[in-house]
Amino acid sequence: xxxxxxxxxxxxxxxxxxxxxxxxxxxxxxxxxxxxxxxxxxxxxxxxxxxxxxxxxxxxxxxxxxxxxxxxxxxxxxxxxxxxxxxxxxxxxxxxxxxxxxxxxxxxxxxxxxxxxxxxxxxxxxxxxxxxxxxxxxxxxxxxxxxxxxxxxxxxxxxxxxxxxxxxxxxxxxxxxxxxxxxxxxxxxxxxxxxxxxxxxxxxxxxxxxxxxxxxxxxxxxxxxxxxxxxxxxxxxxxxxxxxxxxxxxxxxxxxxxxxxxxxxxxxxxxxxxxxxxxxxxxxxxxxxxxxxxxxxxxxxxxxxxxxxxxxxxxxxxxxxxxxxxxxxxxxxxxxxxxxxxxxxxxxxxxxxxxxx
Amino acid sequence: xxxxxxxxxxxxxxxxxxxxxxxxxxxxxxxxxxxxxxxxxxxxxxxxxxxxxxxxxxxxxxxxxxxxxxxxxxxxxxxxxxxxxxxxxxxxxxxxxxxxxxxxxxxxxxxxxxxxxxxxxxxxxxxxxxxxxxxxxxxxxxxxxxxxxxxxxxxxxxxxxxxxxxxxxxxxxxxxxxxxxxxxxxxxxxxxxxxxxxxxxxxxxxxxxxxxxxxxxxxxxxxxxxxxxxxxxxxxxxxxxxxxxxxxxxxxxxxxxxxxxxxxxxxxxxxxxxxxxxxxxxxxxxxxxxxxxxxxxxxxxxxxxxxxxxxxxxxxxxxxxxxxxxxxxxxxxxxxxxxxxxxxxxxxxxxxxxxxxxxxxxxxxxxxxxxxxxxxxxxxxxxxxxxxxxxxxxxxxxxxxxxxxxxxxxxxxxxxxxxxxxxxxx
Amino acid sequence: xxxxxxxxxxxxxxxxxxxxxxxxxxxxxxxxxxxxxxxxxxxxxxxxxxxxxxxxxxxxxxxxxxxxxxxxxxxxxxxxxxxxxxxxxxxxxxxxxxxxxxxxxxxxxxxxxxxxxxxxxxxxxxxxxxxxx
Numbered sequence: 001x002x003x004x005x006x007x008x009x010x011x012x013x014x015x016x017x018x019x020x021x022x023x024x025x026x027x028x029x030x031x032x033x034x035x036x037x038x039x040x041x042x043x044x045x046x047x048x049x050x051x052x053x054x055x056x057x058x059x060x061x062x063x064x065x066x067x068x069x070x071x072x073x074x075x076x077x078x079x080x081x082x083x084x085x086x087x088x089x090x091x092x093x094x095x096x097x098x099x100x101x102x103x104x105x106x107x108x109x110x111x112x113x114x115x116x117x118x119x120x121x122x123x124x125x126x127x128x129x130x131x132x133x134x135x136x137x138x139x140x141x142x143x144x145x146x147x148x149x150x151x152x153x154x155x156x157x158x159x160x161x162x163x164x165x166x167x168x169x170x171x172x173x174x175x176x177x178x179x180x181x182x183x184x185x186x187x188x189x190x191x192x193x194x195x196x197x198x199x200x201x202x203x204x205x206x207x208x209x210x211x212x213x214x215x216x217x218x219x220x221x222x223x224x225x226x227x228x229x230x231x232x233x234x235x236x237x238x239x240x241x242x243x244x245x246x247x248x249x250x251x252x253x254x255x256x257x258x259x260x261x262x263x264x265x266x267x268x269x270x271x272x273x274x275x276x277x278x279x280x281x282x283x284x285x286x287x288x289x290x291x292x293x294x295x296x297x298x299x300x301x302x303x304x305x306x307x308x309x310x311x312x313x314x315x316x317x318x319x320x321x322x323x324x325x326x327x328x329x330x331x332x333x334x335x336x337x338x339x340x341x342x343x344x345x346x347x348x349x350x351x352x353x354x355x356x357x
Numbered sequence: 358x359x360x361x362x363x364x365x366x367x368x369x370x371x372x373x374x375x376x377x378x379x380x381x382x383x384x385x386x387x388x389x390x391x392x393x394x395x396x397x398x399x400x401x402x403x404x405x406x407x408x409x410x411x412x413x414x415x416x417x418x419x420x421x422x423x424x425x426x427x428x429x430x431x432x433x434x435x436x437x438x439x440x441x442x443x444x445x446x447x448x449x450x451x452x453x454x455x456x457x458x459x460x461x462x463x464x465x466x467x468x469x470x471x472x473x474x475x476x477x478x479x480x481x482x483x484x485x486x487x488x489x490x491x492x493x494x495x496x497x498x499x500x501x502x503x504x505x506x507x508x509x510x511x512x513x514x515x516x517x518x519x520x521x522x523x524x525x526x527x528x529x530x531x532x533x534x535x536x537x538x539x540x541x542x543x544x545x546x547x548x549x550x551x552x553x554x555x556x557x558x559x560x561x562x563x564x565x566x567x568x569x570x571x572x573x574x575x576x577x578x579x580x581x582x583x584x585x586x587x588x589x590x591x592x593x594x595x596x597x598x599x600x601x602x603x604x605x606x607x608x609x610x611x612x613x614x615x616x617x618x619x620x621x622x623x624x625x626x627x628x629x630x631x632x633x634x635x636x637x638x639x640x641x642x643x644x645x646x647x648x649x650x651x652x653x654x655x656x657x658x659x660x661x662x663x664x665x666x667x668x669x670x671x672x673x674x675x676x677x678x679x680x681x682x683x684x685x686x687x688x689x690x691x692x693x694x695x696x697x698x699x700x701x702x703x704x705x706x707x708x709x710x711x712x713x714x715x716x717x718x719x720x721x722x723x724x725x726x727x728x729x730x731x732x733x734x735x736x737x738x739x740x741x742x743x744x745x746x747x748x749x750x751x752x753x754x755x756x757x758x759x760x761x762x763x764x765x766x767x768x769x770x771x772x773x774x775x776x777x778x779x780x781x782x783x
Numbered sequence: 784x785x786x787x788x789x790x791x792x793x794x795x796x797x798x799x800x801x802x803x804x805x806x807x808x809x810x811x812x813x814x815x816x817x818x819x820x821x822x823x824x825x826x827x828x829x830x831x832x833x834x835x836x837x838x839x840x841x842x843x844x845x846x847x848x849x850x851x852x853x854x855x856x857x858x859x860x861x862x863x864x865x866x867x868x869x870x871x872x873x874x875x876x877x878x879x880x881x882x883x884x885x886x887x888x889x890x891x892x893x894x895x896x897x898x899x900x901x902x903x904x905x906x907x908x909x910x911x912x913x914x915x916x
Contacts, residue, residue: 070697177848301701582866
């Protein structure tokens with residue numbers, strides 16, 4: 001049964017605290033937008049299903065994905081599709097991918113997948129591809145051109161020559177702060193493919209890119225980094241409306257570089273510290289970002305969540321469904337020309353958990 | 358033990374308590390508790406407290422003239438209606454929720470199990486017009502009484518300098534809240550040990566139980582303790598798998614349907630107390646936020662041993678049952694299904710038998726001396742096998758009322774046999 | 784008087800023989816002790832990524848890469864999860880017990896000292912702010 005929900009009825013029934021979100025229904029229908037331009041989808045990422053032994057998996061991460069799936073299924077009206085942002089598994093093995101796929105199978109709706117490094121480096125995505133299909137591709141939906149990249153590749157030497165075994169290679173890439181890691185990239189081959197793919201797209205067609213790595217250079221030590229970010233951005237430069245969604249960072253980030261609005265995804269598994277909390281290194285957190293609430297580690301779902309994306313006239317707004325905290329919405333502001341948090345962007349609107357790191 | 362004695366006992370309680378507090382000043386707090394928050398626009402005075410006490414006990418504020426606040430928040434039962442699983446209002450109509458204690462409720466930030474009431478003053482008005490509680494259609498009968506009953510007229514004049522139409526529900530609620538703010542109790546054996554330094558105040562078992570509480574039991578993060586006092590509640594709402602587990606398979610259909618009904622005008626207060634499924638939505642029914650599906654307010658643990666049964670639906674009869682529910686990781690029976698919306702703080706604990714017993718012993722050490730004489734009837738399972746007697750029932754109340762209330766008449770009798778004579782109960 | 788002169792004599796004697804007195808240490812001592820500390824830091828880093836610290840395969844580095852967000856410079860402080868003002872090692876134990884589902888360590892357990900050494904070392908240079916939440 002569809003519930004028709006417009007802004008007015010939401011405000012009437014919701015008398016409680018500011019910032020409380022209803023069941024994320026499309027509340028931001030702009031009066032002037034054509035209905036066919038507007039649609040919604042869910043974006044779930046970074047579940048890191050981790051095998052302990054046999055059929056025993058880390059309960060904490062399982063529960064995070066289970067919760068995201070259950071909540072997504074409550075969305076009324078149903079989102080057009082679900083995008084899974086990568087790192088479904090922790091060590092990329094078959095039991096983890098199967099267990100993750102099983103939990104995801106409860107989703108009502110079509111699911112698209114993005115490759116994450118934790119899915120990739122054991123068998124270079126072989127089993128993942130059997131389950132989920134192509135590692136990079138594009139599709140059109142209601143007038144928007146979607147591109148999905150495998151942006152967690154790295155230098156061939158590291159991938160093929162450096163490590164004595166696939167398991168070792170996966171273990172080395174699995175450590176975020178591992179000095180033996182290697183920077184992510186989209187790579188020549190995919191950039192060539194992207195160039196050809198975009199050549200067929202009109203300049204005023206909105207583009208939404210899904211990538212696991214940020215397609216920016218934020219902090220190399222934790223691979224919040226894409227080595228050929230500038231080159232990829234250059235390919236996207238000619239278009240009027242470009243949005244990049246990325247996973248990997250397990251925290252709220254958003255940014256504007258030229259014509260591209262960047263927004264990250266939360267993990268369903270666990271949060272990561274913001275790069276500036278590492279005192280010994282220089283890094284660049286997107287300046288715009290109002291940080292997510294600092295987590296209380298007792299609540300395993302704190303600072304984890306999933307995203308509800310509302311595409312309106314080719315621009316995206318992301319509602320971060322945080323399990324233990326007030327929902328956050330980051331939307332492209334046409335006047336400012338960049339994404340903004342709808343509640344907390346002004347410095348004097350910030351609350352303690354956002355600044356108390 | 359008919360109504361007259363009952364009334365006297367309560368009045369004694371109120372006057373003792375009010376005598377303990379300085380007029381108009383901040384309330385002195387017992388050991389282990391911080392100062393009671395008092396809103397600036399409703400300062401405490403002895404007369405206001407006494408007025409609130411009278412209102413709290415006034416059965417005329419119900420459609421049948423038989424139900425007052427004290428019916429479900431009975432001072433002789435630690436301000437609950439233990440051992441009732443869910444409360445019974447007018448005509449013995451059953452609601453969906455267990456009556457929480459008024460003791461130390463002054464420290465809550467939101468009221469009712471789902472926090473739908475924003476302050477103590479606001480809370481007082483709702484049960485009066487709830488169809489299964491006090492059953493009035495609106496507050497007019499209340500206003501009629503307080504504006505014309507000579508004793509009330511005099512009191513409202515004295516306390517608020519108001520009379521006639523000037524006396525509104527606001528004044529009524531303020532007086533009730535003032536009275537409730539005096540129902541605070543700390544100074545339990547735990548407090549005397551942990552904050553007072555008396556090593557002999559609690560048993561060794563309770564001390565071990567406290568250690569479980571802080572570590573393996575993972576209790577302290579929601580049932581909070583701070584450096585100088587312990588409220589045992591974080592004032593937040595959590596889905597711990599009670600109640601919601603029963604409806605979890607239906608949530609995908611029921612949650613949107615409930616919101617639809619709400620948007621069409623259904624009153625939340627009425628819905629959650631009369632519709633068992635709606636009740637299990639918990640705070641979601643109020644805030645409509647996904648992360649509050651099945652979430653209920655963290656209760657204080659103070660005096661928990663005398664307020665059985667437990668949880669918002671009274672579904673857990675003993676403290677041991679409670680510990681087992683948590684030990685199982687948010688399911689009452691080991692084969693139940695864990696609900697998808699379970700709080701991230703709940704997980705299987707792998708406690709040993711001893712650890713569970715120790716934890717119960719710790720919780721029993723949280724009973725304040727003035728309530729120690731009262732005993733949760735369900736704590737003694739043997740009582741369920743004893744032949745029913747209806748001694749000591751109130752002569753003024755209809756016999757059927759006193760027999761049918763409670764899950765077992767024996768339990769009711771048992772609690773009425775407790776030595777709560779004179780002022781000792783308080 | 785007598786004792787003082789005995790001590791003074793002993794000191795003189797020692798300094799003459801070339802062995803440092805109680806309150807003297809050499810550059811070699813400093814280098815050696817620093818190296819020993821660095822070794823413990825390295826052990827701590829090893830434990831930081833060691834799945835045997837807990838029982839479910841989770842390691843500290845998963846949530847705290849480079850020990851970020853552990854804030855050793857804020858201890859002692861009121862720790863909500865412990866219900867009291869506590870020290871850093873107590874919170875490390877909380878993490879071992881809870882997310883890692885492992886067994887806690889004594890304060891003076893070499894493993895605990897190694898963990899603390901690593902986490903504090905990664906936070907070197909940051910000013911002390913005891914009590915900061």
